Amino acid sequence: MTRVVQFTGPRRVAVAEAESPPLLPGHLRIRTRYSGISAGTELTAYRGSNPYLTRTWDPDDRLFREGAAGVDYPVTGWGYSEVGEVTEVAPDVPAGPGVPAPGDLVWGVWGHRDEGVLPAERMTGHVLPAGLDPLAGVFARVGAIAHNAVLAADLHLGETVAVFGQGVIGLLATRLAGLSGADAIAVDPLDVRLSTALTHGARHALNARTDEVAERVRELTGGLGADVAIELSGAYPALHEALRSVAVGGRVVASGFYQGDGVGLRLGDEFHHNRVQLVCSQIGGVPPQLAGRWTVERLQRTFLGLVADGRVDVLSLVSHVVPVARAAEAYTLLDERPAEALQVVLEF
Template sequence: MERVVQFTGPRQVEVVSYVPAALPSGHVRVRTVYSGISAGTELTAYRGTNPYLSRAWDPDNRLFRDGDAVAASYPIAGWGYSEVGEVVEIASDVADAPGLPALGDMVWGIWGHRSEGIVPAERLIGHQLPDGVDPMAGSFVRVGAIALNAVLAAEAHLDEQLAIFGQGVIGLLATRLAVLSGAHVIAVDAIDSRLKEAVRHGASHVINARTERPAERIRTLTAGAGADTAIEIAGAYRALHEAVRSVGVGGRVVASGFYQGEGRELRLGDEFHHNRVEIVSSQIGGVPQRLAGRWSVDRLQRSFLSLVAQGSVEPALLVSDSVPVSQAAEAYQLLDTRPGEVLQIVLEF
């Protein structure tokens, strides 16, 4: 019997057993080793706030529509997008496909929190872990790509000041990537332990949003000019508003968080209007449009993994908890109720 993590309702988690399916043609079976929990997107499904639970997504018109139909409903099985595992079976019709991993190879990809994934072969081409890379580090490829996407969207240039609001796992990775790009990072969060990690990841300055006024502090650090650019990656409207307040005239703010509900704390008649601030969205479904001819989501993932292989980024240092999949319910509860005590939780299979 195989196991899969599923949400049966808001804040209700079960680990369910199921009979493994036969491998269809064109697919590869992967035995999961690690699966990382996302403290952003996954918690929206765990808490019941994800828009797919209340509205239907129209992919043709790219609109959410209100009405009786919804895009997703409980139980939701196999949520998750940061998996690493071993190839254990390959369908005969794709066994010789160029670039496809071989039996026994460790691969990264997306197949959800389940003990095995049945993955279309084309989605695993080139997804072997490089030699010497810790498999647990491979579970960060997707979140690393999200961070890299936000940094690219920010267009922070050499020696510029970049404020990053939110120093959870993705925010810390964004801090490290921005520093590698030559920017000076001002890290903002409300949890002291995360700010300490931000310094370790290269932040020049840190600001506790609970005890300081970030925009005013950033103006002081930049001799009144404000940050050149900012990234909001916590998914909090108040932080997004503060990011807007923090940049200079004509500055850019990258909204990279997954925002829920109404943005009542985002006051667009204030600094956004008077300083002519540009707000752009960054979402892992695509790269910044100006880069679409050269970059892709797959390139984001491969580039991040290359930096890991070089030792420029060490994501495994962000793992605060590695727990058996049987403890999935406790893991989600910890992320939901005590976020200051945890960074990345990885499920072991």
């Protein structure tokens, strides 16, 4: 038997037992060591606001359909930031460069559960870099999300980018924007996160509750406005302020997971009058203009390489490591006391 985390209803978490899955041909068995909780997408399932809980996604037409839920409670094994040890390899899996072997530590996506059985092909190249703390591996996916947003921003040396939302992904985007040659302005309603942003490469920090953000961004840029804004909070008022903050003809990358109707977003204002370009960044794919060279797999590997080289610090962003038996406490913390938490990790 193995343990798996379930959402049994809105804001209800259980750790259930399940049968250990059989080892299939061409697969690996991985014993989970750490699994990171997403404070964005994952909390929408925890809170009950995720669109899959009320509508059905049509993958052929790529439209949501009304009338039936695509996902029902209990939602089992959500999670996409796992690290574990390979314990078993199917006999038909050939050894080769990058193919994990028993005892290797690997990163990937198999959800909040004791173990995963995954195709060896999918895990090829997923062995953690030598010397990297296993806890750092939970950042492969969230780091890729931040990297994807920075690529979509199309930053250039000497430009200014305002990064809205300084949770884990926003902090990583702030750091990556600086590595790309841009000056980053961090925006968040929590002073504790703004202080962290300044240690992760932000040149300036603005409080979304107490500062007139768009006006301050223009002051900091000599009246021009930011060349680009990246919005990662998933809040419509923040997206609106990002649109207000960029220069005429500037770009806003919407990388948050927005829920419900767009209250607070007024597209007839600065978006219309300043001819702002609004683009979406989502980890299901890379920016279309880069699709010939970049993949989601490359995003993840590149990000972990930056961590292994010491160019991006992720371990300082881990605020809590929680035994999986206390998973409900971890979600309550992220939901009710976000100022106290950054990256929360379940330990198995």
